[in-house]
Amino acid sequence: MVESAAASRTMASHSHDDRSLDDHEDVRQYNEIPEETGTSQEGTSQTKFFNGSYFVRPGSNYAETTPPPFFSYTVPRWRYLFNTTLVLLDLMMTILATVIISLLYPEAYEYTKSLGGAGRGVITMVLLACCSWIISLCSTHCYERHTMGEGYALYNKLVKASFMDFIMLCTINYLFKLDQPRIFNALIPILTLMLTIIERWLARRFLHRHRREGKGFGYPTIIIGSPESIHDTIVQLRNSKSLGYIPIAVCPVKASAGNTPNAPRRLLSVPFTADDGDEAELIALPLDSHLPITAKYLKAQTVLIADVLTRDSETMRALSLAIESMGIELAQTASLADLNAAQLHFRSNPLMPVLTAQLTQYSTITRIFKRLSDIFFSLIAIIISSPIMLVVALLIKHEDGGPVFFRQQRIGVYGKPFTMYKFRSMNVNAEAIKKQLAEEYGIEDRFVFKLKNDPRVTRIGHFIRKTSIDEIPQFFNVLKGDMSLVGPRPPLPEEVARYGTLYSARLLVKPGITGPWQVSGRSNLTQEQSEFVDVSYIQNWSLTGDIAILLKTVVAVVRGTGSY
Structure with missing residues (x-):
């Protein structure tokens, strides 16, 4: 043509x-x-x-x-300065993590100090931790162009870098027989990850603020x-x-x-x-x-x-x-309908060129690992939160004498219905007046029915919603296999009936207790924004990305962003 x-x-x-x-x-x-x-x-x-x-x-x-x-590839001067600053800050986070772990485990530090004599063991440990972390960040493209503007993708890369850092430290210690304490190899990457996430979050805020103010970058x-x-x-x-x-x-x-x-x-x-x-x-x-x-x-x-x-x-x-x-x-x-998240391969056959697409993260091994993780962590969460669940159940029962749990039919993976459990946060007749409220507020067409000052919410309901305690019973759904720890919000049957062709893709994965919707603004999002974050999650799903969402969920719960 x-x-x-x-x-x-x-x-x-x-x-x-x-x-x-x-x-x-x-x-x-x-x-x-x-x-x-x-x-x-x-x-x-x-x-x-x-x-x-x-x-x-x-x-x-x-x-x-x-x-x-x-x-030649012309790089803006600000990128040189910004990336250099990031490297220095990343090194500082590693050194700080090493110091904190050494203070928490003085016996391991003294043992390291004695290796090689004259403090060479400590120097070796610090240099090893710094070099391994920087190499891991470079390998996961944490210094590449646009990385600081990606948000969720950035934290995903940082989690991958932490795993790589752990493996690299263990491998180097084994191959070169450095005899460093195992506690350092395990805890330094974890603490470094936490500190680096805070550092990169502050760096992103600095970058975006200067862009809003028209100061370049x-x-x-x-x-x-x-x-x-x-x-x-x-x-x-x-x-x-x-x-x-x-x-x-x-x-x-x-x-x-x-x-x-x-x-x-x-x-x-x-x-x-x-x-x-x-x-x-x-x-x-x-x-x-x-x-x-x-x-x-x-x-x-x-x-x-x-x-x-x-x-x-x-x-x-x-x-x-x-x-x-x-x-x-x-x-x-690109629109969400584009194959932008798939691994594309061009087969240059002279008779018929073909472009193939594959989402490599959806393999049998990763699915099995995700399920095992759901079972393990949901059991841990149920055991730890059992005293909280007991107290909340007594408060709900005491307020109006109604049932403690709210059971509702939701749609799971591939469109299979299941019963979802939550602590009841509304009056017992909440569903009966839902249609009336939707007409009053003019939100009949919204997928997610949420009101900031919902008259149906009880006094204890306001508290457990703000703190997301009402979601704790969903760990039983995770244990049963109806839900996952991380995934799109579980939809209602009437919502699914109105799905468009592209948005129906969210039914290809299990719904989650937390997910992209919860950490991106929750009820503050418009319908279009909610659709975008859900479909983007499915396109870019990864195990490390789920870990990043879990970490961001803690921040969202503490801040109460969009919860009402």
Whole structure:
């Protein structure tokens, strides 16, 4: 298929001696002199993506200047400083964990101190702990681009790094016969993980605060797409500072079908009308083979595809190769329906190229390990919480004389119904007046029926809901196999009946006591946000990710985020 791309527009002559192209007054010259190659009935222009060169624009001064280093990866200065600071802080967390463990276990410390003489045993232990932790963090990509903006994925990587750290310490001690106390090999990674999670959480808050305040710490970005999608993308980037993309230029295009059904799709260059003063400062660029060199001169770090360009198009493939070969990141917005979480493999058969997708984490071994973990930890939780359950049961019975437990039919894995147990936190006639309250508050269409000031909740119910004590009986559901410790929220039958095609994927895993919904805002989330976090969890599920959610659940319970 031959695609036509947006019309090229000749850039005005501009010398790139020692002046920075971050100056809008200079950069705006790129778009001052339009040169149309063909105009459609709508006043748009169309041309092929490749117009003879990737590096020299006819009529410009590029041929007379020294081109930028195409094969170098330009890293923003702030990333060097930020990652260096992270490495130093990570080392400090390891040293601090080592000191704390040594104070808690003085006998093990004295034994280590005696190894090698002159304190060399202690130095060896500290160096080993530091090197092992940094190597583990690097191996799990904790210092890579965008890692600090990923949130849940970041904590998932930290948990993986902790496991790797433990294995590495044990292996090195065994192979080199260092004779370090086993207590250090086991506890130092665990305590280091806890301290590093706190450190990275504070670092993320610092990063996001500075981005909100417009103090940099972002990636200059060129956005390609339809004008409508470009506007929406800019608004989303303003609202979500975790991504870190800072728009500096736009490339507005639209797709136009041919006159016949089998005609190739064409890309047309269209005008871009700014919605506000910030958008008016953006540079408008044409989509052609000179876009990569322009992005390089503009010092762009990312080219973000909002829409129009499809992953299997020739223009997209040529653009991606040119962009990535210059060390610039190519990003593309994706919906939940995309195969973005699967392991993709391209089988380049000349007769029929095939793209295969596989979620490797859903193996029999990981499922067995998850089930065994559910049984073990649910038993521990039931034993530890039994005194609390006894007290709560007496308080519920004493308040209104009604039943202690609330039993309700929920839908489990693959759509199988089961009875879920909770401590009763509402009046005995709560279900009878639910429909009336939904009509009064205008929330009949919401999947999750939650009211901040629900008149049905009892006095003790307010307390056990705020502290999530009402969820403790669900550990019996976990023990039975109806639920898991971590998973999507168990839905009601009427909710499942209204599921769309994509959202029904949440029934492919067991519901959980806690999950992405509980640690992402709970009842404060909109219906769309609830759907997003659930489907994203299924796409990116991992055992270490479940551990990260359990750790975040403790924080969410203490803070009472979204619980009512």
